[in-house]
Amino acid sequence: MADGAAPKRHTLRVTSPQLKELRLLKIAVLHPDDADGRQLTQQLQRIGCQVQVFWPPVQVLPEGIDVAFMAVQPDFINLRFEWAHSEDAPAIIAVVTYENPTIVEAVLEIGAKAVLPSPVRSFGLLSALVVAREAHKESRSLARRLRKVEAKLLGVRQLTEAKAVLMKTHNVSEGQAYDLIREQAMSKRTTMEEIAAAIVNASEILSLGVHKAGQG
Incomplete structure (x- = not known):
């Protein structure tokens, strides 16, 4: 120099x-x-x-x-x-x-x-930066997958509950209840899980109303 x-x-x-x-x-x-x-x-x-x-x-x-x-x-x-x-x-x-x-x-x-x-x-700084970034990416990826699995499990549970509601209220078989939910989902252009959740929520609201009326 x-x-x-x-x-x-x-x-x-x-x-x-x-x-x-x-x-x-x-x-x-x-x-x-x-x-x-x-x-x-x-x-x-x-x-x-x-x-x-x-x-x-x-x-x-x-x-x-x-x-x-x-x-x-x-x-x-x-x-x-x-x-x-x-x-x-x-x-x-x-x-x-x-x-x-x-x-x-x-x-x-x-x-x-x-x-x-x-x-x-x-x-050590560069290594720490790279390792932290990769670990963070993997952690976030696992969290996203976990949320998807939880949502899927919730959907399955609500579908099972919705079929039970229809079987009881409409006196239909499990297969017929499934077909009803599927037909509603297709006609409304939404998912079966959304229809199942709506059926379960409506059933809970009606049950709550009947319970309150009975207490009155």
Whole structure:
């Protein structure tokens, strides 16, 4: 390097598609403005991430945050951060200065997908970011599949109950009750589950009305 020449600014070379998408990430850094906080912010900016810094920890994050690095410190471990438990919560990486049962419990409470130890170094940061992102994606995928399974099971239960209601009120067989529900779904251009839920709800309302009338 020639005397007086400005040092070149090096950026991390990210090659694979999985790593290239890191440059598009919006990241919140919830960390004090100390050596660790500055090192963390600088390294994330070197990767190419869009970084916003907050301290003290905020109760509401800006929309569209993909990853949140959060300093887990004794002064804030008893606070509940609703954004960390929301359906669209970002992947959370805990930054810890030391380990004890209270800190570990706090890391679990916020749902951290990875842990970054202090003092923060460039080594390990990229791995923590990638691992947290992948674990977060898998977790959200499993949650979506679980909701679909629960909805399917609810639909099956309501269909069974709806058939029982029709069999009792219309004196028809189980197959005939099924056909009635299917015909209604086709005519109204909706699902059998929706028709079944409507039948069950109507039956419960009528039963409640009869019960109240009997009490009167």
